[in-house]
Amino acid sequence: MKKFIRSVGFALKGLRYAFITQLNFRIQVSAACLAIALGLYLNINTQEWHWISLCIALVLVLELFNTGIEALVDLVSPGYNKLAGHVKDVSAAAVLMMALFTLITGIIIFLPKLLLLFHVA
DSSP: OHHHHHHHHHHHHHHHHHHHHOHHHHHHHHHHHHHHHHHHHHTOOHHHHHHHHHHHHHHHHHHHHHHHHHHHHHHHOOSOOHHHHHHHHHHHHHHHHHHHHHHHHHHHHHHHHHHHHTTOO
């Protein structure tokens, strides 16, 4: 049990590191909080909650992987290296692709409800 508690502590340390050092992670956490608040306000259904929670989890997980990859690349290649730059760019692109999918999912779920709320439909 001690080993498990220590591993949870290390994971929380990693979350703290990402939150403190990565502006994008803080923005994504803020966007997630906004999506959750909007979902509660608009009373989205269970299926919609599944999509929203999956998108939130995947964006944050990918950003954590991106942060780890960037730190590892900086460790093994502290100077400029074109290939190291490609690794970082591809890692960031993965986050961007998921963020775009999440944005589209949010539009599909929230926009019709917001239009009805404001009687625009």
